[in-house]
Amino acid sequence: MNFRDLVSISTGNLWRMKLRTFLTTSGVVIAIGAFVSMLSFGAGMQENIAEEFNKLGLLNTMLVYEKSERDIEREKERKQKQQEESSKTDSTTTVTAPDTVISRPLDNEALNMLSKIPGVRLAYPYESFTVTVLLDDTTYNSSAQALPKIAYETKLFSQFSEGKALESDSSKEAVITEEFFEKLNIDSTESIIGKKIIISAKASSIDSGLIAIFVSDSFNVSERIRQIKYDSLFNRSYIESTIRTEADAALNRFIDGYMNNNIIISDTLTIAGVLKSGQGFRTRTESVLLPVKTAENFYAIGAGKNPLDMMSILQSGGELNLFNEAPKSRSFSKITLNIDQGVMHAKVADSIRALGLRAFSYTEEFQQMQKFFLYFDMGLALVGLIALFTASLGITNTMVMSIVERKREIGVLKSLGADESYIRLLFLAESGMIGTIGAFGGIILGWTISRIASFIAKSFMEREGVDPVEIFTLPLWLIAIAFALGLLVAVIAGYFPASRAAKVDAVEALRNE
């Protein structure tokens, strides 16, 4: 008896019970189909994100921020805990206050230090400001960002739907994003290359603030003088309160004048390229990208790139650059680092923390996401496995029924010389065949479901104006796992009945009825 004989006999036995075999196999087909379609969704999502991370080179990107108050507090608490724990293990250690947590501003000096960390290929700051863009007599409100030329070498900024990167850091050029292009009334990206745009930014000035102290709608000198109660001038507290009131009013008039009576800075630039859509995924990219030196013209004028920014600087106790000079050291909201291939991000992150800054690594985020997807896939697989478990009960039931019906046949086979292992193998082959056919059918069903779901999802995305992406994928490993699982579950489900069949008493089975 060889393998072919076994397969031939098993196939014949299953074929004889067509309906029962079909129903039992259907259970496996549905279970494997559910398993495959669900995991193909998980795998598709995972593949999409990995592709997106790779496409944008995010796995080589780190972001650096200043430490927030919360970060500093947390760090202090952590250090305190560490000290307490070490004092518990070593009684000779005296408990002291946690070391001062290092924190530093994210300025030019920090930028310089970050660019010198081993493994950092490139470091550039993120600076943005509100602008108006004038194109063909139409004005668009937008935001701009200064970006050094070298940043265009990274994957994050190297994918253009039209045109190219900026010539130099001081060229009179601009790059726009595809999203911004769509707002413009222009048919093709090709025709926008080389067009002139006028970029304007409002900036507040000290002069407008100072003038408003003395000349304002809400201020009348003679009125204010008339309100002073001269007979109370000898009262010290009245004098102090009057001075405080007048100073507050003057400050308010200054701020009002500073914010509302802005000056406008403009520059005429040529559009050099249109950055591909989706570049802003997980990283903020402003609509208009300017050369670093060119951009300086806009924010060198003062702190008020944006009135809201100015207010936040004032609220946080920062100093305003009130005089029309380029600041010696500007503060950035974040710095982007491009890391060399193969460099351990954790090491770079440690160096960043040692400088008193906060690091965010996309690799770490990606690892977290992979972890999440692992649990997500496990959850989906569990649902599939529950279905498969139910199907396995069907297989067991079918095989048990088969033994009852074929008891005499088992007796005959034993009288002809079949040993227990052959009988066991015969029934295992039958259940294994149900599993194999079920797994094969299940993979096809799972693939079909995923194709239909993908079609519906893509149609929905298109209707919502989102670029359709493939959210289902059927990798080879999933096919292999599904196939192996179908076979394994069927063999396990068939093992108990097969062992029972092997132990059938031949004498009992052959006894005359």
Next chain:
Amino acid sequence: MNNRLFETKNLCRHYIRGTYTVKAVDEVSLSINKGDYTAIVGSSGSGKSTILNLLAGLDTPTSGEIYAEGNKLSDFSRRQFAQYRAKKIGMIFQSFNLIPHYTALRNVEMALYFDDTPKSERTAKAEAMLASVGLSDRLDHRPADMSGGEQQRVAVARALVKEPEVLFADEPTGNLDLENSQQIASLLKDLHDKGITVIMVTHDMSLAENSAQRIIRMHYGKIVNGETA
């Protein structure tokens, strides 16, 4: 030269049924020589079929020993028992015990699955054997399409296709009419004449007396005609 094929010593096969013991075979000692045509006769429940099953290795004794060509069956492993049944023994039953969904040819072929006969020879051997029992025109017929006599002849062909040393026949004519019974009896006689050892269990005394060289009578698990080792 030792001509002994089977020998049993104090062979017992007892079944526990609730609180009492059924002694199906009790202290049986006998010997059967090669080439013998032996009939074991007795009434229902006398233990004759049990002896047959014990000799064929389908059942195991409660106590006592069975020797087949001098080999102690109790020393056999399960695999050796299977090989013993596959190569040395052919069996036919009262109710034929053909596999109902197989054709006559496939039923006969099945016997060759377990005795290492190459696949290429199986069909030819099975066809030849069916022809020798006069069923060459019934190869593709299923048992349900054949008469009782034809079914028993298929069973004989199945038992003989592997060329066994001994043929066990358990009430071979029990389900057959007179004409078919005579055909089967004649077939067994022919086989014996060709040198095959035949051990037949029957309650039909005339069949036993007309066919067998030797008759062993059993009653309540014991041999009653004075047979001893």
